[in-house]
Amino acid sequence: MKQYGIRLFIACITLVPLIVITVCLEAFFLHNYFSELDLHSVERGRLIASQFAASSEYGVVSNNLQYLEDITRNVFKESDVSGAVILNSESVILSASGYTSGSIDKLLADLRYATTGKSSGVTRYGNGGLQILQPILPETVALNEFEAVPAIKPIGAVIVELSLARTEKLKSEILWYTIATTMGFLAFISLIVFLVSRSITYPITKLSNVIQKIAHGNLETRIDSTSHMSELEVLSQGINHMAEQLQEERAVLQQKVDMATSDLRNSKEKAERANKAKSQFLAAASHDLRQPLHALGLFASALNERIKFPEVRHLVDNINKSVAALEELFNSLLDISRLDAGVIQPKFQHFRIKELMGRLSTEFEAPAHLKGLDIQFEGADIVAYSDPVLLETILRNLISNAIRYTRIGEVKVAWLSEGTQICIQVRDTGMGISEEDREHIFQEFLQLNNPDRDRTKGFGLGLAIVRRLCSLLKSTIFVQSAVGTGSVFQLNIRLGDETQISNNRSLLAQHLQNEPGMLILVIDDDYSVQEAMTALLKTWGHEVIAVGSIEEALKAIKRSPDAIIADYRLKKGRTGIEAVQSIHQIWGGEIPALIVTGDSTLDLLQEAQSSGYPFMHKPVNAAKLRAFLRSSSRHRSLPS
Amino acid sequence: MSFSKLKKAAVVVWWLLVLAPNSCWSGDLRLLVVLSDTLPAYQSFANTLKQSLPESVQAIVLENPDEISEQPLADIVVSVGMKASSLAVSQSKVPVLVVMVPRTSYEELIEQKSGKDHAPSISAIYLDQPWERQLNFIQAILPTHFRIGILYSDRSLINMTFLRKEASKRDVKLITKRVLSEDELYSALDELLASSDILLAVPDNMIYNSNNIRNILLSCYRSGIPFVGLSQSYVNAGAIGAVFSSQRQLADQITESIRFFVQSGKFPQPNYSRDFTVSLKPEVARSMGIKLPTADAVKGNMYDVNGGGQ
Numbered sequence: 032m033k034q035y036g037i038r039l040f041i042a043c044i045t046l047v048p049l050i051v052i053t054v055c056l057e058a059f060f061l062h063n064y065f066s067e068l069d070l071h072s073v074e075r076g077r078l079i080a081s082q083f084a085a086s087s088e089y090g091v092v093s094n095n096l097q098y099l100e101d102i103t104r105n106v107f108k109e110s111d112v113s114g115a116v117i118l119n120s121e122s123v124i125l126s127a128s129g130y131t132s133g134s135i136d137k138l139l140a141d142l143r144y145a146t147t148g149k150s151s152g153v154t155r156y157g158n159g160g161l162q163i164l165q166p167i168l169p170e171t172v173a174l175n176e177f178e179a180v181p182a183i184k185p186i187g188a189v190i191v192e193l194s195l196a197r198t199e200k201l202k203s204e205i206l207w208y209t210i211a212t213t214m215g216f217l218a219f220i221s222l223i224v225f226l227v228s229r230s231i232t233y234p235i236t237k238l239s240n241v242i243q244k245i246a247h248g249n250l251e252t253r254i255d256s257t258s259h260m261s262e263l264e265v266l267s268q269g270i271n272h273m274a275e276q277l278q279e280e281r282a283v284l285q286q287k288v289d290m291a292t293s294d295l296r297n298s299k300e301k302a303e304r305a306n307k308a309k310s311q312f313l314a315a316a317s318h319d320l321r322q323p324l325h326a327l328g329l330f331a332s333a334l335n336e337r338i339k340f341p342e343v344r345h346l347v348d349n350i351n352k353s354v355a356a357l358e359e360l361f362n363s364l365l366d367i368s369r370l371d372a373g374v375i376q377p378k379f380q381h382f383r384i385k386e387l388m389g390r391l392s393t394e395f396e397a398p399a400h401l402k403g404l405d406i407q408f409e410g411a412d413i414v415a416y417s418d419p420v421l422l423e424t425i426l427r428n429l430i431s432n433a434i435r436y437t438r439i440g441e442v443k444v445a446w447l448s449e450g451t452q453i454c455i456q457v458r459d460t461g462m463g464i465s466e467e468d469r470e471h472i473f474q475e476f477l478q479l480n481n482p483d484r485d486r487t488k489g490f491g492l493g494l495a496i497v498r499r500l501c502s503l504l505k506s507t508i509f510v511q512s513a514v515g516t517g518s519v520f521q522l523n524i525r526l527g528d529e530t531q532i533s534n535n536r537s538l539l540a541q542h543l544q545n546e547p548g549m550l551i552l553v554i555d556d557d558y559s560v561q562e563a564m565t566a567l568l569k570t571w572g573h574e575v576i577a578v579g580s581i582e583e584a585l586k587a588i589k590r591s592p593d594a595i596i597a598d599y600r601l602k603k604g605r606t607g608i609e610a611v612q613s614i615h616q617i618w619g620g621e622i623p624a625l626i627v628t629g630d631s632t633l634d635l636l637q638e639a640q641s642s643g644y645p646f647m648h649k650p651v652n653a654a655k656l657r658a659f660l661r662s663s664s665r666h667r668s669l670p671s
Numbered sequence: 672m673s674f675s676k677l678k679k680a681a682v683v684v685w686w687l688l689v690l691a692p693n694s695c696w697s698g699d700l701r702l703l704v705v706l707s708d709t710l711p712a713y714q715s716f717a718n719t720l721k722q723s724l725p726e727s728v729q730a731i732v733l734e735n736p737d738e739i740s741e742q743p744l745a746d747i748v749v750s751v752g753m754k755a756s757s758l759a760v761s762q763s764k765v766p767v768l769v770v771m772v773p774r775t776s777y778e779e780l781i782e783q784k785s786g787k788d789h790a791p792s793i794s795a796i797y798l799d800q801p802w803e804r805q806l807n808f809i810q811a812i813l814p815t816h817f818r819i820g821i822l823y824s825d826r827s828l829i830n831m832t833f834l835r836k837e838a839s840k841r842d843v844k845l846i847t848k849r850v851l852s853e854d855e856l857y858s859a860l861d862e863l864l865a866s867s868d869i870l871l872a873v874p875d876n877m878i879y880n881s882n883n884i885r886n887i888l889l890s891c892y893r894s895g896i897p898f899v900g901l902s903q904s905y906v907n908a909g910a911i912g913a914v915f916s917s918q919r920q921l922a923d924q925i926t927e928s929i930r931f932f933v934q935s936g937k938f939p940q941p942n943y944s945r946d947f948t949v950s951l952k953p954e955v956a957r958s959m960g961i962k963l964p965t966a967d968a969v970k971g972n973m974y975d976v977n978g979g980g981q
Contacts, residue, residue, distance in 0.1 A: 092886040093857050171881040172888075172908040176712035177752060177771065180881055 037235065041228040042221075049220060057209055064205065068198050072111075072161055073154055076193040079109060080152065080165035083189045087117050088167050091125065091187040099126040106191065113160055114138075114192035117167075120185060129192065138162065142190065161193040234263045241270060250278040324361065325629060325649035328354045329563025332653045333570060358650050363492040367475065370499040377418035377503050381527035384415045384446060384453065387423055391444070395430050404437055406430075410446035415453050416527035417504055425500050428493040429457040429520050437461035440517070448526050457520045464512040472510070473498040549593035549660065553577040554584050554610050555627075556602045560649075564596065567653065573660070581610040591618040594663040596656075599628035599635065608642045623663035627651055700933060702730040703745035705759055707752025707771075709734050716751060716771065716918050723922035728929065739763065747932060749925060756795075760784050766792035768928055768938055770921060773799040773874050775828035777941060794938030796924050799874055799901070800914055801943045802834050804973065806841055808914040809899060811972045812951065812963055813869055816897070820846045820867025822860060827875040850878060860887060864894040871899045872910070884908050897959060903950050911961070912951040914973075916944035949973070 083106045090099040099117050106115040107128035114129035116138070127135055141157055142164050152165040166185035173180070237254060244252040252274060254267040331350045338344045392408045399406040415422070426444070433442040440460025446453055464472060475495040501508045501522060512518035551573050553564045561577040568575045576592065578584040580602055595614060597607030611624040626642070628635065629649035645659060704720060706713040717732045724730055733742060736755040740762050748767045750759035753776055756769040760780050769777055774797040781793070809819060819838065823829055831847065838845040848863040850856050856878060864870065870891055872879050879887070879901075888909040891898040900910030903917075916924075924944055932938050949966045956963045964972070 089886055089889050093861070093890060169882040170885045172884045172904075174879065174881050174884050174904045174908060175876075175902070176904065177708075177710065178876065179708070179710065183882055 037232050038225075038228040041231065042224055045224050046217075046221060050217060053213055053217065057213055061206065061209060065202055068202060072193060072195060072198050075111075076161050076163045076191055077152065077154065077165070079106060079112065079193070080163040080189055080191040083115065083117075083191055084165040084167045085170070087189055088169060088186065091117065091119055091167055092169070094119075094125075096125060102126070103128045111194050111197055112191060113194040114190070116190040117187060118190070119187040122188075125187070134158070138190065138192075158192065160195050163191045163193070165189050165191070231260070234260065234267070238263070238267060238270060241267075241274075245270075245274050245277065250274055250281060323559075324354065324357055325627070325651055326557065326559040326563045328358060328650040328653070329560065329567050333563060333566030337570070354650065358652060360492075361648070361650070363496065366496050367492060367499065370496065370503065375421070375503065377421055379416055379418055381414050381416050381529070381531040382419045383412060383532065384410065384455075385412045387415075387419055387426075388444065388446070391423065391426055391430060394427070395434065395442075398431075399434050399442060402434060402437075403439065404434060405441035406434070407441065407443045408445075409443065410455075411448070413446070413448050413453060414527035414529045414532060416525045417506070421500050421504055422524065425497050425504075425522065426455070426457065428497045432493050433457055433459035433461065433518075433520075437517075449523075451526050452523045453526050454521060454523050458517060460517040463514040463516050464510065464518055465514050469510055469512065548572045548574065549663065550574045550576070550590065551660070552584060552588060552592040552595045552614065553597075554579070554581070554595070554601070554607060555598040556580065556600075557598070560598065567656075568660075571657065571660070581605055581613050584610060585613060585617065588614065588618065592622055594660060595622055595624040597624060597626055599626050608638070608644065611644060623659075625656075625659050700728050700747070700929075701745040702728050702929070703739075703742055703748045704730055704732045705736050705739055705748060705750045705755040706732065706734050707736055707750075707754035707756075713751055716922070719918045720749070720922045720925060723919070723926045724929070725926070747929060749929075756780060760793060764791060766794075766932065766938060768925060768932075769793065769795035769941075770925055771798050773797060773828045774941075774943070775830065775874075792932075792937050794928065795941040796921060796928065797941070797943045798916075798921075799828070799943070800916070800947060802830075802837050804914060804943070804947065805871065805899075806837055806843065807973045808912070808949065808969065809869060809871065810841060810843070811969045812899075812912050813897060813961070816868035817842070818844045818846050818866065818868040820848070820863045820870045820896070821873060822848050822850055822856075822863055822870070822875075822878055823873055824850045824875055824877050826877050827873050829873045829875075853877060856883065857886070857890065860890055861894075864890060864896050867896060869897050869899060872901045872905060874901060892955075892959070895959060897956070897961060903948075906950045906952050909955055910952065911955050911959070912949070912963070912969075914947055914949050916946060917948050920944055920946040920948065 083102065086102050087099060089095075090102060103115045103117055103126040106112055112129070114127075116127040116130065116135065117125045118139075119125055122139065124135065124139075130138065138158070141155075142153065142162065152163060154161065154163050156162070165188065167187040167189060168183050168185055171180065171183060241252050241254050253271050256264055256267050327350075331347060331354050335344070335347050335351060338347050388408045388410065392406070395406055430442065430444065437459045438461070442460075443458045444456070445458070446455040448454075473494045475492055497508065504524065506522050506524045508520060508522040510518060510520055551568055553561060553568070553575055555561050555564065555577070556579050558579065561579065565575040565577045576584075576587050578587050592614070595611050597610045599607040601607060601610065607626045607628070611626070615622060615624075624644050626644050626646050627649055628646070647655060647659075702724065704717055706717060713734075721730050721732075731742070731745065733739060736750075736758045739748070739755075739758050745765055748759050748763045748765055750756040750763075750767055750769050752771045756767075756772050756777070757780060759767045760769065761784065769780070772780075772795060774795075777795045777797065784793070806819075809816070821829075821834075823831075835845055846863060846867045848859045850859045870887075884905070885908065888898055892909070897911040898905075898909070900906055900908070900913040902913055902915045906913050921944055924946065928938055947970075949970045951963050951966050951969065953963050963969075
């Protein structure tokens with residue numbers, strides 16, 4: 032509904048009737064006045080004509096043209112008279128003023144037409160004026176009372192033309208004067224209405240403003256009572272009262288909220304302390320657990336190399352599997368803590384996505400086929416711009432999850448470019464994820480359909496890592512799923528530029544290169560670790576010098592080692608970094624070094640990162656260790 | 672006893688003789704007064720006449736002259752005006768006294784009537800004034816104006832020969848102008864006024880009527896020529912003066928004629944009204960720069976000059 036202001040209403044109910052009445056009255060009086068003016072003109076014209084006729088009588092009778100001309104000239108001199116004519120009884124013009132011969136002929140023709148059948152005077156409008164024809168009748172004087180008065184015959188006629196210009200000008204002046212006066216009057220009334228309406232609306236507007244301020248929470252606002260209207264005064268008092276009430280109640284509420292907030296803050300601080308304690312516990316636990324686990328892994332690997340009996344080998348395999356599972360769990364936990372600590376920074380580069388997918392295909396074809404699933408990788412050979420390592424980790428997690436949760440059917444990885452983006456989808460025909468579970472799948476240790484927490488089904492950390500990595504890569508991940516049909520995980524990364532792909536050979540090619548026998552210095556204060564590491568490295572055909580401290584190392588080394596593997600935390604508060612730096616001082620800074628640690632506190636991780644040396648968490652994965660050694664041998668073979 | 676004393680005694684005796692036999696008035700004299708029209712002037716005249724008549728005379732007024740033959744037989748008919756007189760003269764079987772008719776008209780009537788046998792007694796008292804009286808009047812009021820202009824037409828009731836004779840007797844010059852039609856009136860008037868000292872009206876309805884008189888008067892005034900009218904109305908309209916007989920004077924003379932008829936069985940000879948009225952308009956005269964004597968002086972002068980106005 033359209034809304035109008037109070038002022039408009041007041042203006043309407045006062046001004047509209049006033050305007051209507053004023054205009055009607057003006058119109059009525061103007062009409063009367065103009066009619067009177069017209070009538071006056073006609074009367075005046077008739078008077079002039081009748082006097083003209085009367086005074087012309089003798090001149091017409093005596094045919095005294097000079098006399099008639101004088102009369103005509105005198106009549107013509109009268110104001111507004113624009114023409115005067117005297118005719119005799121045969122319509123012959125005896126005298127005329129103010130006419131040309133052409134116009135007088137037309138006038139006579141018009142008047143003859145108008146006077147047809149009339150013996151009295153004729154008044155007509157024509158030629159922009161008033162034309163009056165007055166017959167000249169002889170003045171009768173009773174002479175013979177014994178005879179009837181004879182019929183009077185006109186002896187001629189006079190014509191007077193009266194210009195209406197002055198009347199029209201007067202009318203126009205009066206009209207404009209009336210309009211101006213009316214306008215002035217209406218303007219004055221409008222001003223009064225404006226002032227009166229303002230005296231009403233001003234306090235109302237003030238009230239409205241105050242109410243709005245109160246509505247916006249400014250409860251201290253009060254209304255100054257300045258209105259002379261008792262109703263508005265009552266209203267403003269009511270509003271002030273209301274504001275006071277609200278202010279009081281808000282103070283009470285605020286107090287309650289403050290108390291509740293304080294409680295909450297305490298609870299939060301308590302929770303944060305608990306969380307910190309948990310993190311510290313986790314860090315400490317993983318360090319302490321890593322040490323034996325690292326040793327266990329190394330021993331198991333060494334044992335596996337040496338066992339020749341198949342039944343024993345089976346046991347060793349199981350040990351290896353358990354160690355691998357433990358390693359995976361630790362790695363995952365470590366990954367999460369590293370990601371949370373912000374240690375990992377993405378290194379964006381342009382790379383061919385197909386190469387990355389090729390590696391994943393090779394990696395996952397076997398496990399998929401083992402489970403009887405079909406696995407497909409489909410997509411164009413396009414260039415992506417992202418961190419290939421982190422992206423691979425994301426996809427590895429997604430694909431392994433897909434395989435894990437799919438019993439029959441297929442897993443499909445597809446990618447395509449969409450504008451400046453590359454959309455990567457990992458689809459499966461697995462059990463699917465219900466809508467309420469979808470909100471929780473990215474939480475740590477959540478495993479769907481694994482209430483028994485079967486270790487072969489993973490630890491439920493994969494998607495938690497994926498979520499963290501995606502946010503690191505600034506890419507979004509979506510899930511679509513229907514229970515019993517399957518799931519689709521989709522993430523978007525930026526499209527890359529082919530011209531900016533670096534010339535590095537692919538990692539795959541590097542894997543194919545074998546390393547020669549190397550002299551490797553192992554520094555670890557844990558003797559079991561020394562032993563296990565030595566055993567493993569020796570199985571790979573390397574020569575090993577294992578020592579427990581920096582000093583021992585400096586003594587034991589007789590020639591430059593090809594690589595150094597040092598534990599981070601050494602005795603007497605020394606670190607593996609310091610050990611490496613000491614050896615580098617003696618034998619040169621080009622010896623590749625690897626720092627190994629079972630500690631996962633954030634400080635340590637950040638220090639290791641800043642030292643620039645490669646870094647591995649205990650238990651050290653054999654494959655990773657081997658990869659490090661290969662790269663070290665390549666580094667050593669290069670000319671310095 | 673001088674002749675004048677004898678004459679006075681004779682008059683007294685005559686009056687005694689006339690008035691003594693009242694028995695003759697007590698007889699059933701029935702008078703039928705026939706009016707030519709229903710105009711107020713005729714009514715007024717009838718009333719004046721009735722007042723003038725003795726009570727013994729039974730006067731019946733007939734306003735419609737066409738009904739004259741249907742009326743019961745009266746002893747005398749008094750016909751007022753031309754139309755009534757014409758009908759009365761032709762149809763009446765009793766003596767008729769014609770009044771309010773100019774002499775010329777009456778003479779025409781009589782001429783038409785003559786030749787018919789056994790005509791009853793007819794007489795008249797003329798409406799107009801004798802020309803001698805008119806000329807006397809002019810001489811009395813304007814003794815220095817000798818050229819008397821007369822505008823006339825074929826319808827004018829005027830005996831030009833007689834008039835000229837009378838004029839020559841008085842050493843005044845008569846200037847006449849004939850008007851053939853109404854349209855020529857003013858040109859004829861201008862012409863006449865140019866050669867006259869005075870304009871004398873004549874009984875002529877075409878020349879002198881209600882519509883024309885004002886302009887004629889104006890012309891005269893502008894020409895400086897005084898205009899002598901025929902009645903009080905002319906004087907009222909602007910004539911310098913007029914000599915005429917009033918209704919009362921006419922009525923008295925009619926009464927006298929009836930009395931004469933009762934006594935002698937016949938009317939006196941047709942004649943002008945014996946008594947007359949002089950009316951002057953000194954305002955007009957003053958405007959024209961003329962000094963007029965008083966009306967009484969004029970009248971007395973007229974009697975002195977012509978002995979009884981004749």
